[in-house]
Amino acid sequence: MSDSKTQWFEEHYPTVKAKLGMEVEQWLHSSKSEFQKIDVFESKGFGRVMLIDDLVMLTEKDEFVYHEMIAHIPVNVHPNPQRVLVIGAGDGGTLRELLKHPEIKSLDLVEIDKMVADVSKQYFPDVACGYDDDRVECFWEDGVAYVNNCDKEYDIIVIDSTDPFGPGEGLFTTEFYQRCHDLLSNNGILVNQAESPQWTPNYVKGIHSKLSSIFPKFSMYQAFIPTYPSGHWLFGFASKNLDPVKDQKANRWKEKNIDTKYYNPEIHAACFALPNFVYDLFESND
Amino acid sequence: MSDSKTQWFEEHYPTVKAKLGMEVEQWLHSSKSEFQKIDVFESKGFGRVMLIDDLVMLTEKDEFVYHEMIAHIPVNVHPNPQRVLVIGAGDGGTLRELLKHPEIKSLDLVEIDKMVADVSKQYFPDVACGYDDDRVECFWEDGVAYVNNCDKEYDIIVIDSTDPFGPGEGLFTTEFYQRCHDLLSNNGILVNQAESPQWTPNYVKGIHSKLSSIFPKFSMYQAFIPTYPSGHWLFGFASKNLDPVKDQKANRWKEKNIDTKYYNPEIHAACFALPNFVYDLFESND
Numbered sequence: 001m002s003d004s005k006t007q008w009f010e011e012h013y014p015t016v017k018a019k020l021g022m023e024v025e026q027w028l029h030s031s032k033s034e035f036q037k038i039d040v041f042e043s044k045g046f047g048r049v050m051l052i053d054d055l056v057m058l059t060e061k062d063e064f065v066y067h068e069m070i071a072h073i074p075v076n077v078h079p080n081p082q083r084v085l086v087i088g089a090g091d092g093g094t095l096r097e098l099l100k101h102p103e104i105k106s107l108d109l110v111e112i113d114k115m116v117a118d119v120s121k122q123y124f125p126d127v128a129c130g131y132d133d134d135r136v137e138c139f140w141e142d143g144v145a146y147v148n149n150c151d152k153e154y155d156i157i158v159i160d161s162t163d164p165f166g167p168g169e170g171l172f173t174t175e176f177y178q179r180c181h182d183l184l185s186n187n188g189i190l191v192n193q194a195e196s197p198q199w200t201p202n203y204v205k206g207i208h209s210k211l212s213s214i215f216p217k218f219s220m221y222q223a224f225i226p227t228y229p230s231g232h233w234l235f236g237f238a239s240k241n242l243d244p245v246k247d248q249k250a251n252r253w254k255e256k257n258i259d260t261k262y263y264n265p266e267i268h269a270a271c272f273a274l275p276n277f278v279y280d281l282f283e284s285n286d
Numbered sequence: 287m288s289d290s291k292t293q294w295f296e297e298h299y300p301t302v303k304a305k306l307g308m309e310v311e312q313w314l315h316s317s318k319s320e321f322q323k324i325d326v327f328e329s330k331g332f333g334r335v336m337l338i339d340d341l342v343m344l345t346e347k348d349e350f351v352y353h354e355m356i357a358h359i360p361v362n363v364h365p366n367p368q369r370v371l372v373i374g375a376g377d378g379g380t381l382r383e384l385l386k387h388p389e390i391k392s393l394d395l396v397e398i399d400k401m402v403a404d405v406s407k408q409y410f411p412d413v414a415c416g417y418d419d420d421r422v423e424c425f426w427e428d429g430v431a432y433v434n435n436c437d438k439e440y441d442i443i444v445i446d447s448t449d450p451f452g453p454g455e456g457l458f459t460t461e462f463y464q465r466c467h468d469l470l471s472n473n474g475i476l477v478n479q480a481e482s483p484q485w486t487p488n489y490v491k492g493i494h495s496k497l498s499s500i501f502p503k504f505s506m507y508q509a510f511i512p513t514y515p516s517g518h519w520l521f522g523f524a525s526k527n528l529d530p531v532k533d534q535k536a537n538r539w540k541e542k543n544i545d546t547k548y549y550n551p552e553i554h555a556a557c558f559a560l561p562n563f564v565y566d567l568f569e570s571n572d
Contacts, residue, residue, distance in 0.1 A: 008305075010307070015331070016308075016332065017308065017309035017331035018306065018307060018332075019306070020304065020305070020306055021305040021306075021307060022303065023303035023304070043303070044303035045301070045302030045304055046302065061302075065561070198348065198510070199512065222510070224484070224508070224516075224561075226484050226485065226516035226518060230510075230512040231510065231512055232510035232512060232517060261566075262561040262562060263562070264562050266559035267560075267561060269556070270555070270556035270557070270558075273550075273553050275547070275549075275553060276548060276550050280547075
């Protein structure tokens with residue numbers, strides 16, 4: 001399978017005492033920013049891989065799943081998605097997908113760590129391809145500070161964070177979610193990356209409990225992302241009044257002829273149907 | 287994360303040059319049958335794990351996904367599912383789920399390797415719990431030979447095989463699928479485990495191409511199984527005339543009050559909505 005010279009990168013999954021290993025072709029980059037460690041390697045099976053603090057952020061092979069699903073779901077529900085705020089997402093993949101929609105007139109990106117964007121531009125040009133778009137304005141600061149000082153109104157807020165510890169921790173608090181709620185217009189939608197129901201159920205419970213207490217409507221949806229823990233990934237969909245399935249604009253999507261590898265209108269409706277154990281998790285109080 | 291004394295089991299995924307590791311608490315069983323190597327260990331994060339030829343067949347933590355999804359989908363489409371044939375599935379998990387349906391009057395199990403059933407009964411009593419049911423008859427022989435010599439008629443055939451190499455290879459051929467087709471009644475349904483679209487797309491293409499050329503209707507559906515390669519798993523649904531979604535018997539299911547951890551009527555409809563790259567795979571000819 002592999003000889004003694006094979007170099008492996010291994011991500012450890014402490015909650016299940018497991019790990020995913022990928023064979024390394026060549027290490028391309030290692031740096032340490034003010035906030036975190038950033039690495040890039042060429043893998044043998046997944047193209048280039050970006051790590052933050054030794055956790056897989058994206059691989060060229062499957063990044064499309066995450067980025068399409070966090071971007072197109074909210075845009076294809078909102079009746080007039082003009083002003084979008086993205087928090088985190090320095091790699092640029094979420095920008096790339098959002099910018100495919102001509103209705104979006106302004107896209108504010110708030111990323112605490114400019115080095116993530118710089119590394120992505122250098123090593124993942126097909127991911128970080130939206131930074132030069134005129135609609136994008138970048139704010140290199142903490143998302144929590146940004147929303148606390150912000151007086152703009154947004155139609156959609158996308159929280160494309162790292163995990164609920166380290167620099168990303170503040171992006172999973174009730175106070176932060178409440179502030180996002182207050183910045184949204186009447187039809188406003190917030191989506192966020194919401195971890196794995198199979199391997200990190202406590203994170204999922206926390207996110208569900210907080211967002212469903214603040215927003216009139218809250219659901220979660222799922223996608224297959226093999227290089228994230230368990231491959232079973234959730235996203236939160238919080239809104240002031242729109243329903244993620246009933247208010248889907250499937251015809252508008254079809255007219256745009258946007259090329260996607262994962263997302264389609266049937267997946268849009270289907271991804272909100274969750275397994276029983278996930279609903280049980282939402283209702284559990286242990 | 288783990289000290290030098292940590293014992294790991296690692297399954298290698300050659301198509302993506304990757305591996306999944308699980309920490310071993312204790313090795314419980316190793317044997318070699320006429321056909322394959324069988325191992326059982328107690329893991330630290332997934333309960334007990336059964337391996338065949340060093341590949342994960344099931345873990346106590348997530349076996350419910352596979353077994354519920356391969357069993358309840360066809361039963362909940364067929365109008366009168368009385369006679370069921372299961373090929374493979376020696377661990378008993380598929381039997382356990384099928385036997386929850388009172389309409390099923392006879393369940394023939396064909397497993398080439400009786401040792402798999404014996405090991406499962408000893409180490410996985412909650413999985414191999416259906417063998418004593420009066421409706422079950424076991425045939426310890428090759429599934430290909432069984433169908434070639436069979437003169438019964440079945441309402442549902444479930445092919446719960448290992449991968450398309452080694453002892454399971456014959457269960458992925460056109461001849462075998464044709465013979466299964468011929469054993470099915472007019473409303474007959476065949477389902478099979480159909481590998482991963484992300485990490486073993488060529489297997490998926492082969493299965494899709496063969497079954498769709500034999501059956502009037504063929505679809506695939508998906509489920510999240512973290513301990514199978516990529517966690518993104520497909521099943522084939524082949525039928526003589528029934529539609530897997532339109533002919534779902536959701537009300538009949540609800541009346542039965544069957545307890546499931548994954549399956550529900552919304553998942554039933556949703557799991558047939560596939561990502562674009564999977565549809566592209568079906569249509570590709572390389």
